[in-house]
Amino acid sequence: MPIASGVETSVEAVIRRNERGRWRIAQLTVDLQLPPLAEQSALERCRSIFEDYCIVTASVRQGIPVEVHLHTGASDGTHTAHRI
Numbered sequence: 001m002p003i004a005s006g007v008e009t010s011v012e013a014v015i016r017r018n019e020r021g022r023w024r025i026a027q028l029t030v031d032l033q034l035p036p037l038a039e040q041s042a043l044e045r046c047r048s049i050f051e052d053y054c055i056v057t058a059s060v061r062q063g064i065p066v067e068v069h070l071h072t073g074a075s076d077g078t079h080t081a082h083r084i
Contacts, residue, residue, distance in 0.1 A: 006035040007046075028060065 009032055016026040034046060051057065 008033040028056075030054075030057070 009030065012029045012031075013025050014027040014029070015023050018024050030050075032046065032050060034043070
């Protein structure tokens with residue numbers, strides 16, 4: 001049986017205000033619901049695969065770089081982009 005067969009996933013986000021009163025994601029909780037497995041090693045393998053392949057988990061843990069580009073339009077129709 002493939003390890004991913006019958007797996008259901010849910011994610012819960014906890015949001016809190018930071019020191020400046022802005023809402024931020026404080027924690028993500030991932031629940032993986034697996035079919036009955038006979039061996040503990042299968043559970044460990046599932047966890048390992050999730051940790052290795054989950055794009056969101058790895059990205060958040062490593063810190064996602066964010067670039068913000070501010071675009072301004074002039075009255076003559078030209079536009080200027082500013083990287084901030």
